[in-house]
Amino acid sequence: MTPRNRRLVSAWLFLICLMLLGMIALGGATRLTGSGLSIMDWRPVTGIIPPLSEAEWERQFELYKGIPQYHILHQGFGLAGFKQIFWLEWIHRFWGRLMGMVLLIPLIFLVIRGMITRSLTLRLLLFFILGGLQGGIGWFMVHSGFRENSTAVEPVRLVLHLSAALILYVAILWTALSVRWPEPPATEDLPAARRTRMMVMATLGLISVTIIAGGFTAGTHAGFAYNTFPLMDGHLIPGHYAKLSPLWLNWFENIPAIQFNHRLLATLTALTIAATVITGLRSRPAPLTRVALTLLGWAVLIQYALGVTTLLLVVPVWAGAVHQTFAAILLGLGLFTLHTLRGAKAGCR
Known part of the structure; x- marks a missing residue:
């Protein structure tokens, strides 16, 4: 071509x-x-x-x-x-x-x-x-x-x-x-690029799981409850978190657990991306990778702020739609970052 x-x-x-x-x-x-x-x-x-x-x-x-x-x-x-x-x-x-x-x-x-x-x-x-x-x-x-x-x-x-x-x-x-x-961009420090690549793959996994948790939050209307942050009804972990049996059922049908899990996963995702961006930028990445990491870092801050805003405003249509859409943008930027690092694994194009 x-x-x-x-x-x-x-x-x-x-x-x-x-x-x-x-x-x-x-x-x-x-x-x-x-x-x-x-x-x-x-x-x-x-x-x-x-x-x-x-x-x-x-x-x-x-x-x-x-x-x-x-x-x-x-x-x-x-x-x-x-x-x-x-x-x-x-x-x-x-x-x-x-x-x-x-x-x-x-x-x-x-x-x-x-x-x-x-x-x-x-x-x-x-x-x-x-x-x-x-x-x-x-x-x-x-x-x-x-x-x-x-x-x-x-x-x-x-x-x-x-x-x-x-x-x-x-x-x-x-x-x-x-x-x-x-063709993947050339990298000066191959071990560092491989380490960054593994961290980006972990962030993509966390972003995906967080989006799925967000889907259950939306589907059960859990976002319309506990509209405070960071506490939920005055507690870090809401009451009745594990009221259903077996335990795993709470993650899909119990509103306090569904919303808490989404919050927790979003926080873990933000922290993991922050660590990935800092580690990656310190490793002298290729220019395209540097751009991708920078965009990823800013995007997770915006998405986290959108999530908190949506919650505090009790899920207005505009905020809920933007929050859902920006989750896909964040996923796309993570994928873009991974794509710039595909040369860090031999035979991966």
Whole structure:
């Protein structure tokens, strides 16, 4: 692949990553406004067309009236109110379809022009298929909100949907970075680079686990409780932390434990990243690695502040959506840092 083609292809893939961040933001807003259950049918192709007549709007509204969320939360909800939540969910689904077209149409053009390799073509086709599967996972999640006495989707399915989106984001971002920088930067101190690389891998693991814990915090609405920091109801460790048996059940169903675990993991992640950045910058890294480490350090400070702000303000929609989206940005910067260090392991490109 020529340098010009590398720049073109990587820019296209970075655009898709940016669109994925937008999708994550829309997903957060959809969840926090309760809009996710407003569209009762799943039509992967024809669903791209919104209601175009008053009769179709009435039909959609009647379908929504048949689920528990309407009777429990929105009894007497007028058509105008329904349209507000409908449009947010429709935009969320439309954005997913748009990303599929942004991936597939340029891919066909690049293949016809012979601008990308066969292996990259197959990888990108796999991403397209995974994107379609993500839409199916989204409907699997939404469908759980239709069960009796339910006003929201099941937390486990929410976390599954979020995790699948982040896996796709990581895979496309790594591919974009590898296309843009096919060769790792040279390093003067190989042992130090290897040590930094191991620390970055540990931070990526912690970021991922913290995001998953955040998904359960969101899915159980645990963020709306204990809106003080750093103490929870006057205690460092909240009461009733281990009220459920077996113990592991508390991590997924007990609100005090879910929120405390997210706080604890976020703090451990911030401290680990701080240690990684300090250690890495002291080891005379390559210029690109220095930039990546610096960005990672600032990003974790911003994300931690966003988390505390979201909690203290009792999870307003804007703060919750930004906090969720910036978690993906932090993950991406960690991946970028790791990518600059891939030459520290022999044979890793």
